[in-house]
Amino acid sequence: MATEWRITGDYVEACNCEVACQCVWLEPPDDDVCTVSLVWDITDGQYGETDLSGCRxxxxxxTEEGVMFAPETGWYVALLIDDEADDDQRAALEDIYLGRAGGVWAAVADAHFETTEVTTAPITFSKEDDEISSTVGDVVAMDVVGKTGFNEELGTVSPHPLAQGLEPKTxxxxxxxxxYDDEFAWDVSGNNSYFSEFDLANA
Incomplete structure (x- = not known):
């Protein structure tokens, strides 16, 4: 039986789609491939007896060409864990995000992960209202600002499997x-981002 876990906090992602990530609606992304970076700031978390609070x-x-969530579409993944995590925390986070411990990542990994690699790096995450900044060593730099609609309120999309309430902000x-290396190297500045609180678990 998989170890029971739950993590909550804030997350942000930035991808190559110009306006909105069409993957949410099972449509092909811009250029028919997805390149995306995501960062989670875990404010409270538990994996069995291991405390994950404060981890990032x-x-x-x-991805390969096609709709990101189509059964035939493969994903190539690099997982970067905060270098301040201890051995138990790192092992727990690997189990969660590589799908070994159930929950949303189990379904994604089983259906899509073609290759995975794991490393550590210093990760920063700051959020003030609708502005988020995050760095992952010298690998990732992400600055995001929320986008408002004609009613001057932040836009949202639905359904998104990683966001609390399935509805991240745009x-x-x-x-x-x-x-990171030749395989993971891109600049998609000026394009789509989603951000949200999250509440993920396997029970």
């Missing part, structure tokens, strides 16, 4: 660069 995690992913990246 980043994920880089790019944003735009002013900076969204990734430089």
């Amino acid at each position: 995690v980043a994920m880089l992913a790019h 944003g735009k990246s002013t900076t969204a660069t990734v430089s």
